[in-house]
Amino acid sequence: MHSNDSATADPAEPDLAALPLADRLAQLRQRMDAIPARAGLPARAEVPGHDVLPVPGPLGDLLPDHGLTRGTVVACPRGAVLCGLLAAATAAGRHAAVLSSATGPQIGLLAAWEMGADLGRLACIRTPDDSAAEVVGVLADGITVIVLDLPHAHIRRSAMETLRARLRSKGAVLLVTSTDWARQAHLDIGIQRRPNYGLGRGRGRVTQYDLDIDISVGGRRVRRGRLVLRGAGGRTRWHHPDAAPLTLAHTG
Template structure:
C-alpha cells in the first residue's frame, strides 16, 4: 500500500516497508493527526443538511451545490472527478484516492490545473481484498475517499459496514465504477462533447464540453452542460451559453 500526500510524517517508502496491519495502524495515526475533522466522530450527517460544497459551475449542477456527507457517489474517471477533488481540497478539506498500482492512475496534474491542493490529497495503493478496511480507516480523517479499484469485489457485510462508517464519520466515498457502489446517493453520468483546439492531430486543447446527468435513486434530478477551458496553464469550469436544466431538487 503506497501513500503520498497528507503530510503527516510517513513517506510512501516507509509505509511500503511495513506489514499491512502496521500500515493500517500508521494510517489511523495519520487520520488522528488531521485537525480538519477533529471531533467529527460524534456527528451524524443528514443528507441535504450537511454538505461539502463544490464551488463554481460544476457544483451548481449538484443538489445543494455540493456532496452530502456520509454518502456514496459514483463518478467515472476524467475531468469531473478531478474537478470534485480540486473543489474539495481547495476549500481546505482532505481527500484520498485508493488505487491499484497495476492500473493507469488518475491524472493529478489535471486536478492541480483545476486548483487542487496536492498537499491535502493522498494516493494510496492497496490490495483489493483490504480496500473496504482501508477506506474505513481513512473515513476517520479524510473528507472525500475516491475508490478507484476496478477489480475490487466487496462482500455485502463489509459493504454495509463501510456504508455505516461513512455515515458515522461524515466522509464521502466516490466510486469510479457505477456497478460497485450499490444504492449510491448520487450517480454522475458524463458524456464528452466535441473538443476544441486540436487541428488534424496538432495543437492544444482549448475547450471541452461535458454533458452531465445527476441521478438520485435511479432517476435524473439534474442535467446540464459544463465547459472546461484552458487559461494560462490552468483550467477552469464555465457554463455554456445555455443554462443548465434542473429537473428536480433533492434533500
C-alpha cells in the same frame, strides 16, 4: 489544459500492498494521527439537508444542494469531474485520499491541480483489492473525501453496510470510479464527453471541451446539463455553455 487521466503529480504514495492487513491498518492510523491541523477542521453540520460538502461554481450548480452530501457513496468515473470534486474539497481545506492499485493512481492529478486542488492535502495510497473496505473504514476517521479507484475490488454486502454506517457517522464522502458501483451509490454522475476545441489538424493544445452530465439519485435521474471546461494560463475553469442552460429532467 490536461483533461485525460495520464497526467499525474508526485505526492507521497505509501505502498501498503506488501504488508499484512493488520500492519497496513496500523500504519494508516499512524498517518491519520499525523495529519496537521486535523483537530481544527470545521465541525460537521447537524441540520438535516445541510450536511453538505460545497462544490462552488458551475460544477456545484449541477449537483443537488450544490455539493456532495457527507456520509454517502458517489459514483463518478475518472476524468475532469472527479478532478473537479477533489479540487473543490482540498482547496476548501479538506483532506482527501485516492486508493489505487499497485500501478499507482490513474486519475489526472495534474488536471486536478490546474483546477485549484491543494495536492498537499491529497494522499495517494496503493491498496490491494481485498483490503478496500478496511482501508476506507480507517481513512473515514479523518479524511473527508475518499476516492476508491480499484475497479476489481469487491466488498461483501455485510461489509458494505458496515462501511456505509461508518461513512455516515464520520461524515466522509466515498467516491467510486467503477460503474459496477452505480447501483450501490446514493449519487451517480454519468458523463459523456463531446468534441475538443483548440486542436488543428492533430496539432495544438486543447483549450476547451464540453461534457454532457446526468445526475441520478437513488437510481433515478434528477438532473441533466452541459458544462464547459476551458483552459488558459495553466489553469482550467468550469463554465456554463452560452446557449445551453442547465435543465431539470422530468422525474414524475
